[in-house]
Amino acid sequence: MxxxxxxxxxxxxxxxxxxxxxxxxxxxxxxxxxxxxxxxxxxxxxxxxxxxxxxxxxxxxxxxxxxxxxxxxxxxxxxxxxxxxxxxxxxxxxxxxxxxxxxxxxxxxxxxxxxxxxxAPDTFMGGGQQTARKLIDDGWIGKPVAGTAMVMSRGPETFAHAPFFYDKGGGPMLDLGPYYITSLVNLLGPVASVTAEVDKFADFRTGGSDTVPHVYPVNVDTHQAGTLRFVNGAIVTVIASFEVHYHGHPPIEIYGSEGSLSVPNPNTFGGPVKLFRPGYDEWKEIPLSHIYDQKSRSVGLADMVTALREGRSFRASGELAYHVLEVMLAFCESGRLGRRVEIKSRCERPAPLPLGLRDGEI
Ligand SMILES: NC(=O)c1ccc[n+]([C@@H]2O[C@H](COP(=O)([O-])OP(=O)(O)OC[C@H]3O[C@@H](n4cnc5c(N)ncnc54)[C@H](O)[C@@H]3O)[C@@H](O)[C@H]2O)c1
Structure with missing residues (x-):
């Protein structure tokens, strides 16, 4: 090719x-x-x-x-x-x-x-996320009905280029939400509505480079908590925050009629993926079924180029990213309006990656 x-x-x-x-x-x-x-x-x-x-x-x-x-x-x-x-x-x-x-x-x-x-992101094409997707598609947790997605920290306030993370286009939702919301859309399909509360709890943060600490304004809501209602009926609780020093929540869990699934950090390509079904004593870690389980940023670009050559659609598409952006922005809109916001756009669930690929293949 x-x-x-x-x-x-x-x-x-x-x-x-x-x-x-x-x-x-x-x-x-x-x-x-x-x-x-x-x-x-x-x-x-x-x-x-x-x-x-x-x-x-x-x-x-x-x-x-x-x-x-x-x-x-x-x-x-x-x-x-x-x-x-x-x-x-x-x-x-x-x-x-x-x-x-x-x-x-x-x-x-x-x-x-x-x-x-x-x-981006293309992490949903990684081995961890694709294994979770296969378990859902193969019916291991039955019908998905609920879930949680939590991405919480103090944020990158001390990074050398910290200010852009606290400015329009940044914040916990637009910076890290793309991984989480894209993962959820890959697992469950498009989102129908968002209900949320959002706020920021300081007007300024201190950080910048180690040598030149400085104070910069916080222009985004640094705690965004809400509920997504998916077109398939599932209800998923989402928190994206730059206000949290420490917590014990897993990145994503999906609960179904026949079991539960622990989905790995969608800001990585790997696992672990864990499954619980009635009769198990605890989570069982499931071996990854798919390749690209380590740093593989550009797999989405490779899929796009391959798709252009083959005349097919590709996974990390503008349509998917547009839908994810509308969902993320709806958190602030819902918080501001004090009501549920309906999501107008829809996108296809991206096709799962085939099994048995070798490195470099799509
Ligand atoms: N840094 C990370 O860990 C990370 C991880 C995942 C995704 N991202 C995303 O990647 C993007 C870039 O982040 P980064 O951390 O590499 O930022 P960065 O500030 O390190 O690099 C961005 C570069 O773009 C250049 N630039 C800015 N405006 C430009 C323009 N108009 N034309 C040409 N060059 C321009 C800057 O000079 C800079 O070198 C962001 O969208 C970020 O969300 C970053």
């Missing part, structure tokens, strides 16, 4: 994961990289054997088929628009946009130009 030449825009922290993992997929040819910080792009280019150019040069390069957009959330929309306008397919880091208008714009432009749009 002919590899696609990929142009990476944004050479920060997460780009290392893509540069490394993409080498495993023969369909991905990381050809050019660019960043507003030209020195950073040059350094990453040298490290990974990728030619560094300016953003304009990358967008103008006729050989680039897909732009991999690894910029911060607030830049996603402008970079994706520039890529589509230049006639390139685009695959962005999460979230798909900082508001629904941005996401709609990207979907419309892609459709007009007959180009593909993909979006």
């Amino acid at each position: 002919k590899p696609a030449k990929i142009g990476v825009i944004g050479c920060g922290m997460i780009s290392d994961h893509y540069f490394k993992a993409a080498k495993r997929f023969p369909v991905l040819d990381m050809a050019l990289c660019a960043d507003l910080d030209r020195e950073l792009a040059a350094a990453k280019g040298e490290l990974y054997g990728v030619k560094a150019v300016s953003c304009d040069e990358l967008l103008a390069a006729p050989e680039i088929e897909v732009v991999l957009n690894l910029t911060p959330p607030k830049a996603h929309n402008a970079v994706a628009k520039a890529a589509l306008s230049a006639g390139k397919h685009t695959y962005s880091e999460k979230p798909f946009g900082v508001d629904l208008a941005e996401a709609e714009e990207i979907m419309r432009l892609a459709s007009e130009k007959h180009l593909a749009v993909g979006c």
